[in-house]
Amino acid sequence: MTDRGGARRREAALTATAFALCLVGGVVRVDDTPLSSPPAAAYLIAVVSCAVLPLRHRAPLAVLAVTTVCGVLVVPLGLVLTPIVVAPAVVTAYSLAVHTERRTASAALLASAGLLAAANLVFGTPSWEQASRTGAVVAFPLVAGVLGRSARNRRAYLAAVEERARRAEKDRESEARRRVAEERVRIARELHDLVAHQITLANAQATVAAHFFDTRPEQARKSLHELVGTTGDALNELRATVGLLRQTGDTAEPAEPAPGLSRLPTLLASFRRAGLEVSVRQEGTVSPLPPGVDLTAYRIVQEALTNVTKHAGTGSARVSLSWERERVTITVTDDGAGTVPVPAPGYGLIGMRERATAAGGHLFAGGRAEGGFLVSAELPVPPAKDTARRDGRGTTGRTAEGTADEGDGDTP
Incomplete structure (x- = not known):
């Protein structure tokens, strides 16, 4: 007016x-x-x-x-x-x-x-x-x-x-919301993979300790000792993840390196301590992977073996890494029930697919005709620009392969 x-x-x-x-x-x-x-x-x-x-x-x-x-x-x-x-x-x-x-x-x-x-x-x-x-x-x-x-x-x-x-402000708000949503999904994937893996191993070790508590106290004591180590590792990884989320700007403390395939022997050893026999086979020449793809490959193996431990009802699993010029194929199989009978929809398979897609690859998961369950992921391998780096990473990969195979005598 x-x-x-x-x-x-x-x-x-x-x-x-x-x-x-x-x-x-x-x-x-x-x-x-x-x-x-x-x-x-x-x-x-x-x-x-x-x-x-x-x-x-x-x-x-x-x-x-x-x-x-x-x-x-x-x-x-x-x-x-x-x-x-x-x-x-x-x-x-x-x-x-x-x-x-x-x-x-x-x-x-x-x-x-x-x-x-x-x-x-x-x-x-x-x-x-x-x-x-x-x-x-x-x-x-x-x-x-x-x-x-x-x-x-x-x-x-x-x-x-x-x-x-006005449009710039709207675009900034949309971009900020999109980044927040992506970050929340990324954090959820990391926490899911971390917690699901460690809690599954802790549950398996606690079950073994409870089973042998009266009849075989030495075995129970060993399982409890391994349980202490598993929970300690879980706390350390959780602390590192939370510390990463607390970082602000360039003044933040440097974070621990993200896990990759070089830590595969340690990962498989933790499953073996929980009672799951894992065999490993690698084909082709190991090539260096970018940190994001390397982390994706590690998390896919981790989540697939966690699902075997939780749902397959079998005591063995097989991990295969097939290296080619432009891609690496990761396959995890078991001889269990062939399904993932969870009482409510979970996010393990969803997270693996999201990781593979974000890295530029794709993932398949489903039952096998001969029985059991199959998880197969194809991830891109960029061309190596530094020969020295390729040689160094290749040596690390072969060492990881040898350590894994050495720990399992029936590697196919």
């Missing part, structure tokens, strides 16, 4: 000013001496031309036509055509340039200026003074049009800047 009232007051003030200018211009004689009072023709021109001014925002072309006709009739009615007499036309020219497309506004303003000049030249007395008045009458609406066009361009520029800022 306040803005609308202020606009009405500004509009009334502008109309009153234009009306007063018309009357002032109407008292000027041809010899530039003023009359004692405005004649009736001046009142007529002022009333008609100013009465339509409030409509100039909605119909600027029509209002310009009315004010131009009033200016054309100034000389035939016995008045002197001056810029102040055509003040309503000047005001309308500004509004026309602000609210109308450039080509239309330019044509209308040139036509209005031409009509005013022609009327002054046709009905007036030729003289240098008359010519100077004609030039001023033509110039004022054109200058007002230029100022209106400048104001229109400035408004358009400010609107474009505001729109770009």
